[in-house]
Amino acid sequence: MKKVNSNSRRDFMKFLGLGSLATVVPTVSSAETIPHVVVVGGGFAGATCAKYLKMWGGSSIDVTVIEANSTYVSPILSNLVLNGQKTTSDLSFTYGSYSSKYGINMVHSTVNAVDKTNQTLTLANGNTVNYDKLVLAPGIDFMKTNDYDISKVPHAWKAGEQTNLLKAQIDAMNDGDTFTMTIPAAPYRCPPGPYERACVVADYLKNTKGHTNSKVVVLDANAKIIVEEETFGAKFSEYGVEYKPSTTVTNVDDTSKTVTYIEAGSSKTLASTVLNVIPNQKAASVIFTAGVNSGNWAPINPLSYESVLASGIYVIGDSQATGQPKAGHIGNSEAKVCADAILRTLSGTALYASPKTNSACYSPTSATEASWLTGVFKYDADTQTMVASNTAAGASSTANYPKMFNWSGNLFADTFA
Amino acid sequence: MKVHNKLFLTGYSLSLCLALVGCGGGSSSTTVEDTNTSIATILPLSYTADAGRLLGSQCAQCHGTNGVSVNSWDSIAGENDLADEIFDDEPIMTAQAHGYTAEEITLIGNWLKTLSKTED
Numbered sequence: 001m002k003k004v005n006s007n008s009r010r011d012f013m014k015f016l017g018l019g020s021l022a023t024v025v026p027t028v029s030s031a032e033t034i035p036h037v038v039v040v041g042g043g044f045a046g047a048t049c050a051k052y053l054k055m056w057g058g059s060s061i062d063v064t065v066i067e068a069n070s071t072y073v074s075p076i077l078s079n080l081v082l083n084g085q086k087t088t089s090d091l092s093f094t095y096g097s098y099s100s101k102y103g104i105n106m107v108h109s110t111v112n113a114v115d116k117t118n119q120t121l122t123l124a125n126g127n128t129v130n131y132d133k134l135v136l137a138p139g140i141d142f143m144k145t146n147d148y149d150i151s152k153v154p155h156a157w158k159a160g161e162q163t164n165l166l167k168a169q170i171d172a173m174n175d176g177d178t179f180t181m182t183i184p185a186a187p188y189r190c191p192p193g194p195y196e197r198a199c200v201v202a203d204y205l206k207n208t209k210g211h212t213n214s215k216v217v218v219l220d221a222n223a224k225i226i227v228e229e230e231t232f233g234a235k236f237s238e239y240g241v242e243y244k245p246s247t248t249v250t251n252v253d254d255t256s257k258t259v260t261y262i263e264a265g266s267s268k269t270l271a272s273t274v275l276n277v278i279p280n281q282k283a284a285s286v287i288f289t290a291g292v293n294s295g296n297w298a299p300i301n302p303l304s305y306e307s308v309l310a311s312g313i314y315v316i317g318d319s320q321a322t323g324q325p326k327a328g329h330i331g332n333s334e335a336k337v338c339a340d341a342i343l344r345t346l347s348g349t350a351l352y353a354s355p356k357t358n359s360a361c362y363s364p365t366s367a368t369e370a371s372w373l374t375g376v377f378k379y380d381a382d383t384q385t386m387v388a389s390n391t392a393a394g395a396s397s398t399a400n401y402p403k404m405f406n407w408s409g410n411l412f413a414d415t416f417a
Numbered sequence: 418m419k420v421h422n423k424l425f426l427t428g429y430s431l432s433l434c435l436a437l438v439g440c441g442g443g444s445s446s447t448t449v450e451d452t453n454t455s456i457a458t459i460l461p462l463s464y465t466a467d468a469g470r471l472l473g474s475q476c477a478q479c480h481g482t483n484g485v486s487v488n489s490w491d492s493i494a495g496e497n498d499l500a501d502e503i504f505d506d507e508p509i510m511t512a513q514a515h516g517y518t519a520e521e522i523t524l525i526g527n528w529l530k531t532l533s534k535t536e537d
Contacts, residue, residue, distance in 0.1 A: 035462060052474065055482075060463045329478050336474045340466065347464035356521070358475055358513060374509050376516025392512035403507075406490040407479055413487045414477045 035061055035346050038121065038131040040111055040286055042067030042095060044076075045317025045331030046137030048415045052339035054102040061343070064105040064129065066121070070094060072416070073160040075190065076328045076361070077408055079197045081163045082156075082170055083204035083367050088163055093416040101417075114290040116310055133342050135305075135314045136292070137335070138284035140189050140326070145249055145279070152254035153275045157189060169274045170201060175211040180272035182249050182259060184280040185221035187297075189318050189326045192373055194218075194278055195225055195232040196363040202239035203366035215240070217272065219247040219261055221280070228363070228393050231371045235396060252277050281326075283319035297321035302379055302386045303351045304341035305334060314338050322386045324377050325359050332415050333357040354379050357386065362404035370400040469528030472521055476529075484532050495534025499526035 282296035484494030
């Protein structure tokens with residue numbers, strides 16, 4: 001049941017712009033209500049989950065999304081901002097029509113505390129929100145090697161201001177300057193993304209800017225290109241990308257623009273005109289606040305995405321600990337299984353015993369070409385895990401480039417519209 | 418004090434009405450005092466689980482919510498011959514199709530047939 005204390009109710013009305021006009025506290029003593037599901041995070045996983053909860057649950061369920069930002073900038077396609085094919089405003093989504101279309105309560109704040117006993121969240125805006133079921137879809141946080149200024153050494157791995165910062169730095173490069181990026185150890189958000197970025201930037205510098213003397217260096221924490229190895233390997237050769245696998249970043253200096261790393265047992269320091277360090281990643285902080293992590297990620301039951309550590313709390317998207325990739329498309333996919341599972345549970349229906357999810361993505365490799373990668377994941381009852389039942393990849397081609405926007409267009413609409 | 422959802426929504430709707438009345442009538446503020454409410458119980462949720470819909474919702478990432486595409490990729494709402502189409506399509510579609518059993522494809526196909534066709 002949704003229990004809102006009188007202060008937070010008034011605050012909510014103020015939020016709606018009604019507080020100064022009328023304060024109404026209803027006088028009722030009957031005792032029936034409808035379940036309240038609170039979704040923390042309005043990205044691909046969270047926004048999809050809230051939408052499908054309302055689409056399938058209708059007026060028999062109340063759904064609130066708690067999201068820090070009033071505008072979401074999609075990381076998907078954001079590498080195309082770097083080469084000028086898209087802008088961050090092209091990739092921006094707001095929640096106004098989305099929330100009114102589906103009847104979702106939007107609250108723009110963050111969670112300070114999770115009281116699992118009383119099923120209450122305390123928000124940074126001071127309000128308290130009660131939940132019957134809690135869905136956490138907060139994405140990722142970074143594990144930086146040391147304290148440095150990300151406005152000087154951007155990660156650009158959460159899209160928006162960071163993406164534009166990196167673009168400005170790339171555009172300020174002169175011929176002969178070096179662009180160095182680091183790839184985090186798996187698992188991290190969007191497995192093809194860093195390789196895609198190296199290709200897009202190398203193509204942009206060489207073929208658009210005419211910087212034939214510039215160099216792109218990639219320091220990969222992984223032992224090899226972890227997805228689409230053939231595609232990205234061939235593009236690295238074509239562009240002359242200097243690729244160094246099995247490198248561990250140990251220090252980043254934002255003043256000298258240097259990165260120190262270990263390669264084959266020895267420490268090396270590399271200076272670069274532009275330094276794009278994508279740090280190692282872990283579940284976002286609310287996962288730790290809620291105490292539903294085991295190590296860096298949140299273990300869940302793949303039939304429902306309910307935490308194995310706390311009943312009534314569900315984790316979807318990049319923070320969850322299944323072997324499924326961490327990415328927007330499959331976050332959307334997981335969200336539907338979770339929404340159905342919550343509705344089944346609230347109505348006393350058994351969980352669907354053999355859910356499937358899928359992952360698909362198109363990766364730009366230049367301003368005119370893209371490749372693709374896809375997979376279906378099925379529930380394996382013996383191991384109680386999601387396993388890849390079919391994966392495939394498509395080589396980089398100009399034919400794939402426009403298809404990339406069909407894919408992203410429907411994915412964006414299925415999530416935010 | 419705990420107020421459950423139905424009350425919350427009622428209060429919200431009521432406040433909207435009063436706010437409008439308040440403006441029209443020149444009154445700047447209206448306050449209704451609180452009284453005690455009892456602890457609420459959750460109403461049983463009305464939900465009809467549908468395996469075909471759950472599986473078929475996984476098509477929406479590429480083909481649109483409820484099978485209605487927003488661009489030139491195929492809308493699949495009202496699709497009548499799903500099994501034939503998905504195995505003889507773009508490689509990315511065929512790769513996906515091989516990840517599903519014949520029974521699952523039948524479930525998805527039966528659900529898609531219930532959706533309004535938006536284009537031929």
